[in-house]
Amino acid sequence: MGGDGQSPIPPVVDAVSWKRLPPPEPPAYASETPRVEPAWQRWGRVGLLALSVATSVGPGIGAAIRGAWSPTSVSTTLTRGPSPTGLEPAVADEDPSRWVVLVGLGDSLTAGMQDGTLESEHQDHGYLAQFARQSAIELNLPRIEGGSIPPRVLGPVFKIARYHEMRGQLREAVKGVAVRTAYAWPGDRNNEVFKVEGHGHRAPGPQDSFAVPGYEYRHLTDIHGVRDFLQEIHDTTDEVDALVNEVPLTREVLQNGTDRAQGSQVEQALKRKPDIVVLWAGANDALAPAFAGVVDDRTLTPIMDKTWEYWHQDLATNQWVKVHTRHVMPGMYSAILGKNSAIEQLKRGTTAEIFIFTVPHVESIPFLKTVGKAVGDLPFRVELENGEDVTDLVEGMVLPDRIKGPSKKDRKTFPQGSRVGLGNILDLVATLGKGTGRAGFEAKLRALQGVGAFTEFDVLDPEELEVVRDRVNDYNDLLRRAAKDPRVHLVDVNPLFDQARREGLPLRTATGAEIRVTTGFSGVKDERGFDGIFSLDGVHPSDTGHAVLANALLDAVQRDLGDRARFHRFMAVPPVDEGAVHRQETHGGRDNSGG
Numbered sequence: 001m002g003g004d005g006q007s008p009i010p011p012v013v014d015a016v017s018w019k020r021l022p023p024p025e026p027p028a029y030a031s032e033t034p035r036v037e038p039a040w041q042r043w044g045r046v047g048l049l050a051l052s053v054a055t056s057v058g059p060g061i062g063a064a065i066r067g068a069w070s071p072t073s074v075s076t077t078l079t080r081g082p083s084p085t086g087l088e089p090a091v092a093d094e095d096p097s098r099w100v101v102l103v104g105l106g107d108s109l110t111a112g113m114q115d116g117t118l119e120s121e122h123q124d125h126g127y128l129a130q131f132a133r134q135s136a137i138e139l140n141l142p143r144i145e146g147g148s149i150p151p152r153v154l155g156p157v158f159k160i161a162r163y164h165e166m167r168g169q170l171r172e173a174v175k176g177v178a179v180r181t182a183y184a185w186p187g188d189r190n191n192e193v194f195k196v197e198g199h200g201h202r203a204p205g206p207q208d209s210f211a212v213p214g215y216e217y218r219h220l221t222d223i224h225g226v227r228d229f230l231q232e233i234h235d236t237t238d239e240v241d242a243l244v245n246e247v248p249l250t251r252e253v254l255q256n257g258t259d260r261a262q263g264s265q266v267e268q269a270l271k272r273k274p275d276i277v278v279l280w281a282g283a284n285d286a287l288a289p290a291f292a293g294v295v296d297d298r299t300l301t302p303i304m305d306k307t308w309e310y311w312h313q314d315l316a317t318n319q320w321v322k323v324h325t326r327h328v329m330p331g332m333y334s335a336i337l338g339k340n341s342a343i344e345q346l347k348r349g350t351t352a353e354i355f356i357f358t359v360p361h362v363e364s365i366p367f368l369k370t371v372g373k374a375v376g377d378l379p380f381r382v383e384l385e386n387g388e389d390v391t392d393l394v395e396g397m398v399l400p401d402r403i404k405g406p407s408k409k410d411r412k413t414f415p416q417g418s419r420v421g422l423g424n425i426l427d428l429v430a431t432l433g434k435g436t437g438r439a440g441f442e443a444k445l446r447a448l449q450g451v452g453a454f455t456e457f458d459v460l461d462p463e464e465l466e467v468v469r470d471r472v473n474d475y476n477d478l479l480r481r482a483a484k485d486p487r488v489h490l491v492d493v494n495p496l497f498d499q500a501r502r503e504g505l506p507l508r509t510a511t512g513a514e515i516r517v518t519t520g521f522s523g524v525k526d527e528r529g530f531d532g533i534f535s536l537d538g539v540h541p542s543d544t545g546h547a548v549l550a551n552a553l554l555d556a557v558q559r560d561l562g563d564r565a566r567f568h569r570f571m572a573v574p575p576v577d578e579g580a581v582h583r584q585e586t587h588g589g590r591d592n593s594g595g
Contacts, residue, residue, distance in 0.1 A: 099569060101208075102137050103274040103352075104128045105220055105265045105342065106281040108213030108540060109549075111253070112141070114587075115155075116537035118213055118249065119148035119200055125586070127541070127549035128209060128278055134550065135573045140206040142253045147200035149252065150244050154380060154536045158426065160433040161385040167430075169196045170244050193244055202257040208272065210265040212253050214246035216301060217281045217335035220342040225261025226250050236312050236323055237298060266342045270349040275566070277352045278553065279342060280491075282359035282479075285332060286472045287539070290362050290421050293458040295467050297329070303474055304331040311457075320457065336478040343482050353567075355556060356483065357491045358476045362468050364497040366520050367538035368419040371459060372401040375425060379521035379536050379587065382429060388438045394429055397445050402452035408461075414454075417462040422538050424458045489560045491552055504530045507544070508551060509579020517544060522587035535587055547581040 104110045111118055112126020120143040123129060132139035153166055173192035193199070215223065223229055229250050232238040238246070256262050269277060285301035292299045298310035308325040335341055346354050362368065369375055374396055381391045399420060401413045432444040460468070476494070483490035497519055499505050504516030520532030522542035533545030541549060554575060561567040 098138055100135075100137050100275045100567070101272060102128075102132055102139055103269045103272050103277050104139070104209035104211050105269055105277060105279045106211040106357075107215045107284055108211070109283060109357075110209065110211035110278065110280045111213050112546070113213050113540050114535040114537075114542065115152075116535075116540065117148040117150060117152055117154075119144050121586075125543040125546055127546040127553065128211075130547055130550035130576055130581075131278075131553050134554065134576050135570065138208070140208045142202055142207050142209060142256070144200040144202050144252060147198045149200050149249050151196050151198035151200075157381045157383050158378075158429075159383045160430050161383075163426075163430045164385075164434060166197075173244065193248055196244075199248070200252075202252045204257045207256055207268075210254060210268050211280075212246065212249050212265070214242065214249065214284060215265075215281065216284045217332060217342070218301075218330045220265045220279075220281060220335075221340060221345065222264065222330075223250065223254065224264050224267070225255055227261070235325065237308065237325060237329065266345050269346065274350055274352045276557070277346055277350070277354045278357075279346075279354060280357035281342075282332075282475055286359050286468065286475060287362055287365070289460055289464065289468050290365070290368055290419075291423055293421065293424065293454075293456075293460060295460070295464045300468060300471055301335075302329075302331045303333050303471075303478075305329065305334055306331065332475055332478055336475075336482055343488060347485065347487060353487055353489065353561060355489045355491055355553060356479055358479055358494055359472050360497060361472050361494060362465065364494070364501065364519050365539050366532065366534050367422045368460070369399060369422065369425060371399045371414045371418040371420055371454070372416065374398050377521070377524045379523050379532075382433075384433050384437065384441060385435065386437055390433065390438055390441055393438070393442055393445060398449070399425070400448050400451075400453045402449070403454070403456060404452035405455045407456055414459050415461050417465070418459050419465065420454055420459045424454060428453055489556055491556045493549065493552060496548060496552060500533065504528065505533075505548065507548070507578035507582055508575050509582075510577050511579055513579070515579055515582060517548075517582070522585055531582070542587045543585050544578060544582045547576045547578045551575045551578065 108118070110126070110128055112123040112129060114122040114125065120141075123141045123143060129139060129141065131137075151166060151170070153163060170193075173196050194201070212219070212223075219229075223232075226247055229238065229242060229247050233240055233242055233247075251257070251259075254262065254265065254268075262268055263271070288299035289295045294311055296310035297306070297308035298312075302308070305328050307327070308329045310323055311320050312323045313320050330338070336343065338344065343354060343356065346352060375394055378391065378395055381389055382394045384390055401418070403412060403414060432448075433441050436444070476492075480490060482488050496505060500517055501519045504518050507515045507517060509515060516528075516530045517533045518526055518528070518530040519534065520526055520530070521534055521536070521538060522532045522544060525531055531544075533542055533548060534540065535542045535545075554570070554573060557567070557570050558573075562571045
């Protein structure tokens with residue numbers, strides 16, 4: 001996401017980390033404030049659509065795991081959580097699949113996105129689906145069939161020709177929709193976005209998961225349908241890239257594959273009269289700087305309600321301009337602890353037990369690469385337009401630390417420890433690889449070291465990374481405060497990710513063999529011989545990663561609800577056999593066949 005030579009350099013907006021909870025309720029979000037419809041004069045910018053936002057990347061891969069999640073196929077001696085040993089799986093009664101009504105809310109993590117795309121076979125591998133299957137609970141998913149949303153870009157092979165083809169199609173589709181309708185989405189699939197090759201859809205049907213990839217905490221209550229999200233794009237509080245990701249997903253998931261709004265995630269959850277609600281959101285409030293390379297109010301949601309200030313690129317001039325919202329935007333305090341927050345509405349409107357997940361730290365994902373060091377092993381091959389394999393050149397490429405364009409504090413290079421996202425790296429690779437062979441590509445890589453490749457808008461320096469880290473801690477403090485309510489239960493995933501990164505996380509397995517995993521790409525072993533638990537995009541967990549998360553949820557349910565008669569059957573549910581899932585992992589390593 002670079003600007004030109006005349007672009008201003010964004011400082012860290014609202015960089016002082018919030019450290020203390022305010023006394024009583026903060027000012028309410030002014031949701032009734034009239035919004036002025038701005039004259040739409042630009043259609044925005046679509047860069048690497050699949051990797052430029054926290055929930056958009058390309059292709060899904062792999063086959064369904066057979067039998068690994070059946071409660072009867074796993075050992076009852078698996079360890080890590082409080083699961084008892086020597087117990088049989090839950091015994092079915094008259095209606096075994098509805099002994100508990102389970103509802104899922106949140107973003108791409110709960111939706112089951114992998115490789116940056118949502119499609120049916122990956123949805124089956126999501127942590128909530130694995131938890132429900134292991135517990136013999138019915139869970140109706142909003143299955144995306146006939147393709148994926150967004151359309152596939154990544155796969156076992158990153159094909160530069162395919163990337164440019166898809167990028168062009170998506171750019172034209174977004175431009176066509178925006179220009180023709182001025183963001184007045186017609187409501188059906190009869191538009192350019194849904195006609196892009198590989199775009200998926202769903203048929204209306206029963207639904208228990210309402211999680212939409214790309215959503216932030218405020219969206220769980222504030223977005224009721226497509227038009228609400230279009231309004232955010234109008235107001236520039238969301239990027240135009242959402243037209244190929246969040247907007248079609250809102251139609252297919254939140255609107256149940258229909259042309260009409262069905263209500264917000266929370267409103268639809270209330271209608272289900274759930275016994276257990278699983279809510280995981282906040283990642284898009286915190287991790288957007290990893291994709292944008294900028295820390296401001298739009299990429300890193302403030303704690304308190306305020307008028308947002310952020311940087312926005314205007315394609316009419318290709319300039320980065322500072323923008324202020326016309327109305328007060330809700331902060332994370334309101335979204336998590338406010339009287340109209342998702343959690344509070346669920347507490348008032350249901351008798352459900354509510355399980356909330358902490359927000360992961362940015363260092364937990366392999367998406368970010370260190371400037372000044374080699375890219376390192378990738379989970380896919382890289383192929384030029386002529387079919388030549390240049391994976392070794394890309395993996396060995398030292399990411400240039402020289403700054404392209406204007407810089408902060410007149411520095412010439414990025415400070416040590418600066419990080420750049422995989423999306424910007426692949427965007428660069430695709431640009432350099434267009435219309436050339438291996439020798440020409442290698443020459444272009446060498447030339448980068450002298451002139452630089454990344455702008456200040458592409459890279460997070462250590463100061464910005466520290467701001468993000470502190471803000472995530474603040475978010476998680478709010479979540480811990482919410483979990484003081486006896487009906488709200490916290491699932492803290494950061495200790496798991498921290499252990500996996502530092503010393504490796506042993507998988508629970510019935511075979512007794514020790515298998516340790518870390519926070520790298522699935523199918524790529526690190527220097528310790530540990531496999532990773534993240535899918536091809538470096539952001540969303542792989543099947544194995546989702547199995548670990550499913551057990552984290554099961555552990556929390558057994559810990560907090562095991563002594564209650566209503567939920568006693570959970571105590572007879574053994575953990576998911578993470579080792580079995582790992583053996584059948586759909587991300588088993590890149591395709592080296594040359595095809």
